[in-house]
Amino acid sequence: DSGVTQTPKHLITATGQRVTLRCSPRSGDLSVYWYQQSLDQGLQFLIQYYNGEERAKGNILERFSAQQFPDLHSELNLSSLELGDSALYFCASSVAGAHDEQFFGPGTRLTVL
Amino acid sequence: QKEVEQDPGPLSVPEGAIVSLNCTYSNSAFQYFMWYRQYSRKGPELLMYTYSSGNKEDGRFTAQVDKSSKYISLFIRDSQPSDSATYLCAMVEFYSGGSNYKLTFGKGTLLTVNP
Secondary structure, three states, rough: OOOOOEEOOOOEEEOOOEEEEEEEEEEEEEOOEEEEEOOOOOOEEEEEOOOOOOEOOOOOOOOEEEEOOOOOOOOEEEOOOOOOOEEEEEEEEEEEOOOOOEEOOEEEOOOOO | OOEEEEEOOOEOOOOOOOOEEEEEEEEOOEEEEEEEEEEOOOOOOEEEEEOOOEEEEEEEEEEEEOOOOOOOEEEEEEOOOHHHHHEEEEEEEEHHOOEEEEEOOOEEEEEEEOO
């Protein structure tokens, strides 16, 4: 158990809908990272937040957004969902930045029908 | 050409074998190299990381980086059935004085170690 929690474990929704994925980092970690993992694209870095501020952006679509709250939990919002958004979404946390070891949560499996 | 290429396998070896997992990359600005292990239905976990060319050893695992050839490897000695997992390489390019970065993963190699 990495200490990172993600909810929900599974999510099934329809095209065009909007969903919110939630992540609680390990105690003491200030950074939260979001990743998307699919069979064709592999693991892709989406975005990092550090202590409430966006720190780095990867391949995140404009339809996706994230935020980190004062209690350091984070949410990833996915809107106007498409079939191709079906994937595993992982959250990870680290003490500070990209040089630090990241601890991954168990993931949220999103299925868009 | 993708920035990071990794043979997806699958790779199947007998217990006790030496395993070699490899990634090539095209971006010479990558400075930080990592290997992650991902068990089925779990999140990835960091195995090893290195900044420099050369070898870094940790128990049965050795990470090797050759920046001149843009090639990194992970060697597993005396492989065990518990090593059966997907192994992902990852690379980081830092810019803007280190305040920003680009993180890229390989697609992963599925390894099975047979008892």
